[in-house]
Amino acid sequence: MPYALGIDVGGTFTDAVASDGAGRIVSAKTPTTPPQREVGVMRAIEELAAELGIGVGEMLAQTDYIAHGTTASINALVQGSVADVGLIATKGHRDSIYIMNAEGRTLGRSAHEIQDTLRQRKPAPLIPKHRALEVTERIDHAGRVLVPLDEDEVRRVARALVDQGVEAIAVCLLWSFKNGDHERRVREIVHEIDPSLYVTLSCEVSPRIREFSRTSTTIMNAQVGPRLRTYLTPLQRQLEEGGLKGPLLVMQSEGGTITADRAPEHAITTVGSVLSGGVIGGQRLAGQLGHRNVITTDVGGTTFLAGLIVDGEPVMAPGSIVNQFPINAATIRVHTIGSGGGALASVDAGGNLRLGPQSAEAVPGPACYGNGGTRPTNTDANLVLGILSERGLLGGRKPLRKDLAREAIREHVAEPLGLTVDEAAIAIHEVQNAQAGDLLRRAVVQAGYDPRDFVAYAFGGAGPAHCAGYCRDLGVAEVVVPLGPVASAFSAYGLAASDVAISAELSDPSAFPVDHTVLGAHFDRLEADLQRALDRQKVKFHDVTLAREIDLRYSMQVNELAVTLPDTEITEGSGDEIVERFEEQYERINGSGAGFREAGVQAITYRMRARAGLGFPIVLPDIPEAESADPSAALLEERQVCLDSQIGFVATPVYDYARLRAGHELVGPAVVDVPTTVVVVPDGVTGRVDRLGNLVLRYDGGRS
Incomplete structure (x- = not known):
């Protein structure tokens, strides 16, 4: 029987899902094993095989593909654990990465931080200046060669970088997005000197106008590419030696996969891979449930993630920012804060309770894990509050110690604030809900949408414990907690259900609308580029769909909006229709009447995406139906739980999810124990088990 696997390597846990395509889905959850994360991956695969009742070799031999999401790239960038990189730039232009286009002090900063001008600082440079060297060449804005490449100078520069011991070289020449011949020749010369050296070209990684962002993207690709290759190559070899016949695929930021042997070349596209899995899983579940607009919320051990699905499609962004440096790689727009189950609670110098962004991660983990952690986390607070049972996580295989949790909270939060341990625990719980709710409001409203038009999905190990709290003031009518066979491994389910996705783009700044023949020629070229890229994947595709978009802006403005083109043939009237779409989108985000067509519209970058099934x-399969709405047959126990600081501890029914059936209804307060997570149904909320085994929470019922 064929299988498809999804593996989600998070900061704290590694989640895995296996599907046989005929309705059977199993999941597994194991601790992540840094720095050798492949160990945790193989353990998760072993658990999947055990759930299926077959050997690992037998399962791998029948596996069509494994879709893998990894934090390796983003963690390397954030923590600075990257390869030593050299830069080759056009003479006179190496300093663009240090000048930072006047954006360095504000990129990625909140409005509050930007207003605090005295504390604004540029980040540390991506590479030291002695590893940023220049060569003589010049191509003009139309792609014409004005000054030939000085190949002898390239050889001297390349040897100088090799002698410095660099692990990779980034090549970013002026106007190479119009003509990449000089960059490709530089790579050939470098490989004459050292054939094994990792070399990345801006014309391949980021063929967009704007020198600073293109250079930063190329450098960061070179920084994480060798590390990603070092991780994926032995993992792929181990899987193949274990019997895997199908490909190992790696999730990208834009919500689709790429083969593992191609991923290191485009390593920067994998930076948001784990962030994308949950949104894609939400999109697939929404298709089954008939939801068009969804807010996805993923609370793992380290982070809280929020994404949007509008009219059935994830909301995208043309790029992202890491450590105040821009990345030119299409991505699912995911908002993130460090407020997961392992977020550390502390009291700052001003006597304020803080939660995150630092995390206990997998090692040492929360204090209650008993692995040496001594600082309190959100998980410790939930244990003290009775939300979690001392039986622990992973079906009891990870017991929790309440005494250690109470001691950590007492020392680091309760005594500094003059609170009891119980009061401090509920304060931590409520701060988590408040931080998450604030992020959700900003994510939805700042994108120009009304939260009341959305359904919220809550997943991840800690999401179900908090979702009713952080969604309460958002205005959504219902919250869906995906349980069933995927439970807290929902992002891994999204990985397994994803397609292969590749994008191509070109920059051609000009007044818009352009002649329809020019518009057609641009997208014909992009389609040809995509076809070549798909052919290189060496994967058999079921079908391929294409989507086109253009980054447009009003003249003299700085930022563009990515406008999706209608799925129709390009004609003489296409340009005007695209401008109308741009103005509708502009006014939805900035307010009615904010558009000003008289200023003129400019096109900057053209983009095409291919999704290959x-x-x-x-x-997700249907589950058995209950004979009545009464869930008493699933009652596991009654324990003292505190969900509200004003009410305190209340005797609360705890239900065993394995005994719940479709149609069962729970009236809050209640708790549902799932082997890999726990769902909280507060007072004033009702929960109903739907046909897929999801628990649907609504705010229109419950005891007052």
Whole structure:
């Protein structure tokens, strides 16, 4: 029987899902094993095989593909654990990465931080200046060669970088997005000197106008590429030696996969891979449930993630920012804060309770894990509050110690604030809900949408414990907690259900609308580029769909909006229709009447995305129906739980999810124990088990 696997390597846990395409789905959850994360991956695969009742070799031999999401790239950038990189730039232009286009002090900063001008600082440079060297060459804005490449100078510069011991070289020449011949020749010369050296070109990684962002993207690709290759190559070899016949695929930021042997070349596209899995899983579940607009919320051990699905499609962004440096790689727009289950609670110098962004991560973990952690986390607070049972996580295989949790909270939060341990625990719980709710409001409203038009999905190990709290003031009518066979491994389910996705783009700044023949020629070229890229994947595709978009702006403005083109043939009237779409989108975000067509519209970058289906049907199966709405047959126990600082501890029914059936209804307060998570149903909320085994929470019922 064929299988498809999804593996989600998070900062704290590694989640895995296996589907046979015929309605059977199993999941596994194991601790992440830094720095050798492949160990945790193999353990998760072993657990999947055990759930299926077959050997690992037998399962791998029947696996069509493994879709893998990894934090390796983003963690390397954030923590600075990257390869030593050299830069080759056009003579006179190496300092663009240090000048930072006057954006360095504000990129990625909140409005509050930007207003605090005295504390604004540029980040540390991506590479030291002695590793940023220049060569003589010049191509003009139309792609014409004005000054030939000085190949002897390239050899001297390349040897100088090799002698410095660099692990990779980034090549970013002026106007190479119009003509990449000089960059490609530089790579050939470097490989004459050292054939094994990792070399990345801006014309391949980021063919967009704007020198600073293109250079930073190329450098960061070179920084994480060698590390990603070092991680993926032995993992792929181990899987193949274990019997894997299908490809190992790696999730990208834009919500689709790429083969593992191609991923290191485009390593920067994998930076948000783990962030994307949950949104893609939400999109697939929304298709089964008939939801068009969804807010996805993923609370793992380290982070809280929020994404949007509008009219059935994830909301995208043309790039992202890491450590105040821009990345030119299309991505699912995901908002993130360090407020997961392992977020550390502390009291700052001003006597304020803080939660995150630092995390206990997998090692040493929360204090209650008993692995040496002594600082309190959100998980410790939930244990003290009775939300979590001392039986622990992972079906009891990870017991929790309340005494250690109470001691950590007492020392680091309760005594500094003059509170009891119980009061400090509920304060931590409520701060978590408040931080998450604030992020959700900003994510939805700042994108120009009304939260009341959305359904919220809550997943991740800690999401179900908090979702009713952080969604209460958002205005959504219901919250869906995906349980069933995927439970807290929902992002891994999204990985397994994803397609292969590749994008191509070109920059051609000009007044818009352009002649329809020019518009057609641009997208014909992009389609040809995509076809070549798909051919290089060496994967058999079930079907391929294409989507086109253009980054447009009003003249003299700095920022663009990515405008999706209608799925129709390009004609003489296409340009005007695209401008109308741009203005509708502009006014939705900035307010009615904010558009000003008289200023003129400019096109900056043209983009095309290809999504290639793998032909493996992955759907969540229906569960048995209950004879009545009464869930008493699933009652596990009654324990003292505190969900509200004003009410305190209340005797609360705890239900065993394994005994719940479709149609069962729970009236809050209640708790549902799931092997890999726990769902909280507060007072004033009702929960109903739907046909797929999800628990649907609504705010229109419950005891007052």
